[in-house]
Ligand SMILES: C[S@@+](CC[C@H](N)C(=O)[O-])C[C@H]1O[C@@H](n2cnc3c(N)ncnc32)[C@H](O)[C@@H]1O
């Protein structure tokens with residue numbers, strides 16, 4: 001039987017996250033809980049209802065949040081179901097609509113989320129089919145999974161955009177629910193396999209940007225013989241999605257890093273011998 005996964009978005013014509021014009025496949029569900037996550041709708045493994053107040057015309061209730069209409073009954077799309085079970089062929093059908101853009105731009109398909117490794121068997125089958133079609137493949141990942149899954153998946157990936165977030169073990173478990181030792185082990189095994197791996201660091205003030213964490217990240221990357229790193233300055237683009245989901249955004253008052261702060265970290269990494277890309281594609 002064909003494998004199925006919960007997908008919450010298929011974004012076409014993306015110029016981020018992997019190079020060229022890309023199709024991004026967003027897997028729903030993540031074992032981590034980064035308080036700054038810009039995709040809160042990706043965290044639960046189950047389909048969810050979101051409510052967008054800005055689209056609500058108050059047709060049946062005084063508030064979108066008190067409305068008992070189903071997504072199908074809502075006339076404006078203010079109430080929407082996020083997350084759809086799809087099989088590999090359904091996802092492939094969507095991807096094939098973009099295939100003509102890949103060759104001329106060096107683009108392809110990037111798996112994102114949520115955490116694609118958490119629906120690993122499906123992702124492996126999809127990637128295998130994409131490689132059989134000659135399509136470039138990339139993944140954005142936390143690297144937090146059993147090695148067996150990542151090992152199999154890496155055989156069908158041209159590039160792994162691998163996040164390193166919090167290097168202190170206790171802090172990593174407490175703040176984002178991730179065992180950094182497992183993540184580092186997986187990273188090292190991929191390097192040993194000579195997989196094309198690009199570390200990405202989200203620059204989150206008060207969480208990942210302190211000297212100790214940045215130095216630990218630099219030392220780890222250098223110890224693995226890697227020369228390129230991407231840094232992603234903190235943004236709050238996902239903030240309205242928290243409200244739509246009825247979730248609280250606890251970092252509302254956290255100010256994104258200034259360009260000087262980003263430059264300071266870039267310089268530190270460059271001085272250590274790394275080639276640094278801000279944003280990262
Ligand atoms: C939404 S995640 C999905 C992939 C995977 N779950 C991960 O975290 O690597 C994609 C990228 O966005 C970054 N990211 C998430 N929230 C962010 C925020 N508020 N500001 C900057 N980068 C963010 C992550 O660090 C990751 O590199």
Ligand code: SF4
Nearest residue numbers: 030032033034037114
């Ligand atoms: S690992 Fe990625 S998807 Fe999961 S909570 Fe963190 S930023 Fe969000």
